[in-house]
C-alpha cells in the first residue's frame with residue numbers, strides 16, 4: 340500500500356515536471372507524516388524517503404528523537420505548520436527546515452534559538468497569497484510593507500531564507516489553484532530582483548489535492564500526506 344502510493348506519487352511528480360518542461364530532480368517530495376505513527380515514517384524511510392513534514396511541535400517532539408535514533412540515513416525534518424512564539428524553543432533543535440515563518444517577531448525568536456544552538460536554520464516565508472482570513476502568512480500587499488519585513492528577516496545571521504511557502508485555497512478543480520501558485524512564483528521573482536543577494540530557490544507549494552498544478556507553476560518542494568500515507572483520522 341505505502342510502496343504503491345509512494346511510487347504513484349513519484350510518477351505523478353515526474354509527469355507533471357515533464358509536462359512543464361522541468362527536471363523532476365529539482366522537485367523535493369516532503370512526505371507529510373503528521374498524525375501517522377513512527378512505524379509509517381520508518382517504512383517510508385526504508386523506501387527511500389528522506390524528507391518528512393510535521394505540523395505540530397508537541398507531536399514532533401515525541402516522534403522525531405526516537406526515529407532519529409533508529410534510522411540509518413539522515414532525515415530532513417520540515418516544520419510546515421503554524422509556529423507559536425512560545426514553541427520556538429522546542430522547535431529549533433528538532434527541525435532542519437521551517438516553512439512557516441509568517442512574522443518578523445517569529446523570525447527574531449528563531450534567530451535567538453538558532454544562535455544559542457550554534458546552527459543556521461533554512462527557512463521559508465509563508466505567504467497568504469489568496470488573502471483568505473483563515474490562513475496564516477505574510478500579506479503580500481502592500482508590497483512595500485512585505486518587503487520591509489523581508490529586509491528585516493534577511494539581516495538575521497542564523498536564518499537561511501531560501502524562498503516562499505503557501506497553502507492554496509480549497510478549489511473545485513486542482514487547476515483552479517494555479518493562479519494562486521503563479522502569484523507566489525511572481526512574488527518570488529520580484530524578491531529575486533529586489534534582494535538579489537539571496538537565491539530564492541524554493542517555492543514550497545502543492546499538497547495531495549493540487550501538487551501537479553503547483554509543479555506546473557514552479558513548485559520546488561511539494562508537501563504530500565494523504566496520497567502517500569492514506570486518509571488521516573480526525
Ligand SMILES: *Cc1c(COP(=O)(O)O)cnc(C)c1O
Nearest residue numbers: 371394419546547562563564565
Ligand atoms: C497537512 C498538510 C499538508 C499535506 O496535506 P495532504 O492533503 O495530506 O497532502 C501540506 N501542507 C501543510 C501545511 C499541511 O498542514
